[in-house]
Amino acid sequence: MIKFTIITLFQEALEPYLNTSMMWKAKEKGLAEFEFVNLRDYGLGPHKSVDDTPYGGGDGMLLRCEPVYTAIEEIKAKDPDAIVILPTPAGALWTQKKATEFSARENAHYVILCPHYEGYDERILDLIDYQICLGPYVLTGGELPALIMIDSITRLIPGVLGGETSAEIESFSDGLNIEYPQYTKPYDFRGKTVPDILLSGNHGEVDKWRAEHTKTPEWEIKNA
Numbered sequence: 001m002i003k004f005t006i007i008t009l010f011q012e013a014l015e016p017y018l019n020t021s022m023m024w025k026a027k028e029k030g031l032a033e034f035e036f037v038n039l040r041d042y043g044l045g046p047h048k049s050v051d052d053t054p055y056g057g058g059d060g061m062l063l064r065c066e067p068v069y070t071a072i073e074e075i076k077a078k079d080p081d082a083i084v085i086l087p088t089p090a091g092a093l094w095t096q097k098k099a100t101e102f103s104a105r106e107n108a109h110y111v112i113l114c115p116h117y118e119g120y121d122e123r124i125l126d127l128i129d130y131q132i133c134l135g136p137y138v139l140t141g142g143e144l145p146a147l148i149m150i151d152s153i154t155r156l157i158p159g160v161l162g163g164e165t166s167a168e169i170e171s172f173s174d175g176l177n178i179e180y181p182q183y184t185k186p187y188d189f190r191g192k193t194v195p196d197i198l199l200s201g202n203h204g205e206v207d208k209w210r211a212e213h214t215k216t217p218e219w220e221i222k223n224a
Contacts, residue, residue, distance in 0.1 A: 042067040060118025087145035091131030103156035114142030
């Protein structure tokens, strides 16, 4: 089983997705566990503040050290082996290869800190094991990256998808290749027909056709 602890200010944004479809299935089968930690519970003062203005001036607010340190240290006190992840534009690019590596760790416990506001105090990086970037764009918080990482890891846990080879033949399972075109009924839809080779019953030729029609994305990932 893989456990995910999400440190967030917006648990309500995460719960619907993690209680749906394959994530719900993984939880019900005991293959994954989702736990939430409200960062506000560790806030300072009567208003439970978790942010403040940046030294040196500038727009926006930054997550303060104290709430983040307290929350993570409490989690690590219970599980010293917990792995802490921070979604950040400065991180390593998240790929299918990384998702596969993370899913292969038995009884792993991933703690995902969801940053918000303009950013975070740089000193929290001393607590972080992995800095992860979803791509060259900016979001308002870490909740969506957390869901993407959780989904891409959880679906690779044996027993979640169902088919034994479901995760082996899909897009990006072999480097940067995108899965071959696929078709289902009807054979003829508005004059657009299914390639006859797929109806031939010749598995060798079907495999050859699929290999020939495997795509490569137009964009390039470096250091994937």
